[in-house]
Amino acid sequence: MSSIEPAPPVTTLATPIRIDYEYTAGAAQSRFLEGLARGVFVGQRCPVCGKVYVPPRGSCPTDGVPTTEDVELANTGTVTTFCVVNVPFAGQQIEIPYICAQILLDGANIAFMGLIQEIPPDQVRMGLRVEAVWKPADQWGPSMESVEYFRPTGEPDAPYETYEEYL
Amino acid sequence: MAAGDVLRAPHVLEYPYVRSVGPVIGAFLTGLRDGRILGVRSVSGVVVPPTEYDPVTGAATGEVVEVGPGGVVTTWAWTDHPTPDQPLDRPFAWALVRLDGADTAMLHVVDAGSRQAMASGMRVVARFRPAAQRVGHVRDIECFVPATDHAATGAVR
Numbered sequence: 001m002s003s004i005e006p007a008p009p010v011t012t013l014a015t016p017i018r019i020d021y022e023y024t025a026g027a028a029q030s031r032f033l034e035g036l037a038r039g040v041f042v043g044q045r046c047p048v049c050g051k052v053y054v055p056p057r058g059s060c061p062t063d064g065v066p067t068t069e070d071v072e073l074a075n076t077g078t079v080t081t082f083c084v085v086n087v088p089f090a091g092q093q094i095e096i097p098y099i100c101a102q103i104l105l106d107g108a109n110i111a112f113m114g115l116i117q118e119i120p121p122d123q124v125r126m127g128l129r130v131e132a133v134w135k136p137a138d139q140w141g142p143s144m145e146s147v148e149y150f151r152p153t154g155e156p157d158a159p160y161e162t163y164e165e166y167l
Numbered sequence: 168m169a170a171g172d173v174l175r176a177p178h179v180l181e182y183p184y185v186r187s188v189g190p191v192i193g194a195f196l197t198g199l200r201d202g203r204i205l206g207v208r209s210v211s212g213v214v215v216p217p218t219e220y221d222p223v224t225g226a227a228t229g230e231v232v233e234v235g236p237g238g239v240v241t242t243w244a245w246t247d248h249p250t251p252d253q254p255l256d257r258p259f260a261w262a263l264v265r266l267d268g269a270d271t272a273m274l275h276v277v278d279a280g281s282r283q284a285m286a287s288g289m290r291v292v293a294r295f296r297p298a299a300q301r302v303g304h305v306r307d308i309e310c311f312v313p314a315t316d317h318a319a320t321g322a323v324r
Contacts, residue, residue: 010196010303015184018252023178030174090183142174 028058031070033142039134041073043108051109074106077150078158079128080166081111084121097121103130103150104166111166118151127157191219194231196303202295204235204266204308212270216305222271235266236293237314242272245282255310260285264311278310290314 025033028044032055035042043054044067051060052071059066082101085094099121102111114132116124130150140146188196191207195216198205207217209228214221215235221228243262249255254276262285263272278294279285291311301307 007200010193010200011188013186013188013192013196013304015186017180017182017184019180021178021180023176025174025176027173030172033174034172 028056036146037142045069076131077103077105115149117149129153129155199307200301200303206234215269234268238264238266
């Protein structure tokens with residue numbers, strides 16, 4: 001207790017909440033994560049409809065059957081849709097503005113989320129051809145952090161018909 | 168990492184909330200930081216911890232008053248195996264403590280050593296953390312201890 005200069009009144013209270021989970025990736029997603037640790041995107045193909053899911057969840061949502069065939073996918077893909085993030089928020093790890101995109105890897109039948117860099121935000125577009133930029137191999141691990149970001153390949157844009165099914 | 172393993176990893180969610188506490192809880196927390204326990208006069212008596220409105224009638228409460236630091240355990244529950252985020256790292260009692268001068272009881276913990284040392288109606292006294300460690304939080308009171316452990320009934324500050 002200070003007897004001379006009283007400390008200012010308390011006006012706020014920190015009430016942090018922390019929840020500790022142990023996450024189990026499951027068999028199919030573990031294949032995908034192991035792939036990231038060796039620099040490859042791994043999906044799985046449905047034995048009925050032939051669609052390739054990445055990251056794989058272990059079954060086909062259309063046919064309801066297990067997907068057991070692993071498929072190594074290309075390092076390139078197409079932006080199907082995107083969002084320019086301009087809003088700062090707690091815990092943000094990337095400098096704004098940045099682009100969060102849905103990327104349809106060549107050979108896959110579902111898009112996944114990735115960061116787009118090496119292009120001004122106002123030039124990102126649907127159909128943009130991109131490739132993954134991986135970290136140096138000694139930094140690869142079973143995590144999407146093995147991939148630094150995606151960047152334009154310089155190819156002509158993919159025709160709309162090639163990705164309209166995936167929007 | 169052998170092929171075929173199912174991978175597992177820790178996954179931690181944290182929400183770093185900071186609440187505005189308002190004038191009455193603010194006064195209570197300021198009091199705790201300064202080593203005092205404050206309540207508020209109300210139509211239902213002295214309410215501790217203080218509220219802006221009477222818990223029974225909803226009428227606005229009045230003057231802030233100091234209570235304790237001694238009080239009486241009105242009810243309690245023993246914890247044999249504290250979890251890491253609980254107030255004490257050894258077996259303790261959760262207890263409702265009606266502080267001297269208060270008409271309501273507040274929830275805190277009693278460091279009694281053993282369940283046999285606990286009883287409803289027992290006298291306890293607040294043990295504050297050292298001033299330098301107090302931040303304006305209910306844990307500025309480290310715990311309550313049986314009053315018989317201390318010759319004086321004054322708070323351990």
